[in-house]
Amino acid sequence: MWILVLTAVWCVLYSLMSFAWMLGAPGFPFGAGDSRGREMGSLLASAHPVPTGLALGCGAVVAAAAAVWALRRPGRAPGVVLLVCAAALLAVVPDVRLLQNLAYSFGGYFGLVDWPVLNQVLCVLGAGLLARSALVLLRPATGDAARWLTIGRWATLVAVLAPLPYAIQRAAWNLGIPLGVSQQFVDDLAADVTAKGLPAIAAWGLVIPDLVGVLLTLGLVMRWGEVFPRWVPWLGGRPVPVWLAVVPASVVSTAVTIAGLVIIRFAVADGSVSSTAAPGLLWLPWGVALGVATYAYAERRRASVSGRLAQRGR
Template identity: 40%
Template sequence: MTQTILNRPAADSALRGVLRRWPEWAPWAATLWALGYGLTALGWTLTGAGYPIDPTDRDSSMALLGDVPADVGAPLFAAVALAAAGTGAVMARYRPGAYIPRWWRRFAVGLGATFALVLLVVVPTTRLLALLGYLPMIVFRAPFDAEIRADVAAALGVEDVHQLVALVGGFLWAGATVAYARRTAGSCARCGRPDRSASVAAVLRWGRVAVYVAAAIPALYAVTRWVWVAGVPMGMDEQQYDDARADGSLWAAAWLGSFALVGTVLTLGLVQRWGEVFPRWVPMLRRRTVPVGLAVVPATFVAVLATSGGLGMVKVALTDSWFGVEDWAAIGPTLLWPLWGVALGWGTLAYWLRRRGRCADCGLG
């Protein structure tokens, strides 16, 4: 027992060291991810089996690429991923000071950024955002409710695994591209300094406004759901409302609304004092500094899911007929989710810029 306790600080320090060196390993990790994904997609192409997107599935149709059939999507994914793997290998081998043509830098940064954007925003659907919203309920109730465990097992499939894999790849490629862009520009790969002061000032100037926008949108979503629970079928077909009350799905919507309100409060922490120092009423942590990553990591994750899920809902509203005008409250707030994601991402970036300290690598602060 004593040996375990003594080893914990060393393990924590090693983990922090690995995370701190992300500019070194992220390009190689992104390259290996792209190679593995590309070979897997090549297998889908050659065998005609395993393609994880079903264009006939309703949830798949929410994805921006959900309508792409296997005979087009599989070879396309394979070609792009394998091209990215080759580019990533060159990016990972770059050493500061080495000469690179300007056209190559633009190509590599553009390809990496586009690939990351597709993986983070285009591939995922609203399923992951809904799963995140239901996760606390699942964690607390699933151990005691066999029906919930069965529902979760039935709902999760190969497409959900594919979306999670895409998110991992997207974040890896975002990190790899940022590190390469900074190194080739002569900046610190870890913190980006020296920054362009005008750009940083612009992010900080609009950061508070972005946070308020990002907090208001999920609050609006929550209000519509709790109005339904209160017995008012506002913006919802009355027959559907009666069916939702009868089968209990109305309470599921209320749960998501409550979780959205929690998100609103946490989002406001990005511009509040208690978002930087734990309040006095928090046991054991009172008056301690809030770790920057504790706010930045989950906020970034939610910003990505809100943007991708929102774009999927916009696509549905424009192309399908699932919802009529009488159901405006059911889908209306979700059409603001892309704005929610962008605003939350902007506010999170401003929070990180405001709180980042002196860089341990370059010494700038």
């Protein structure tokens, strides 16, 4: 139950920080403390330290209490509380900048990372701990590997197809083709890469990860996602550690889901969807499907291990 201890520690520390903002401590990462919040779709772009700090602090205290409760008496009730807190934290605090900076990081660019972005990363980490703790408490003791494989296959199919329209459109822009936009828009994108001091190849940092991600997503239902292929030096034939697939897939799933929610909010507020944002409407199903496929992969691996151990015990 070490995950519950880590969860409780995170909650206590973040509650103290939130209450400090409420009392006037510097570093409030929302509202006036976040100059890019409104344009990036932050729900807290107009937030004030007192009510926001109080709400975040009280929410963290509730989650900490649920984690301690689960340590003393594990059960479904504290698990539900932790899961609700994780969902609320992910729905309210992060915005599209998580996915934006994740994509830019593949090109070695971190110029847009500031304290509001780091606070979002901190909150996503906390939400991950909350969700992980909840799943430990809520999932059944045994699982059906065949059933999780079926679920994983369907979810993987969606997670593979959904990002392709964005990758195709972005690739066209990088090649100078104004797919769904004006030529001026394409020229401005190229100028932005130059202004950031990045090489031209950096523009593909928003396309190549999509395509690599599609390939790696297939590993969630393929044999090579469980056992390293024989041609892999030193690792060939060995089992793939579950965390090696689950952690990166969970990070991408979370970032894409949040970005998808922001794009849908913008579309609802504007009453229309621009051609540049249209492929982004698939990000929400992409992120959710990838999350389901990742969870199915983890549960299938767990069920397979449990089945082997049960057979050995006979």
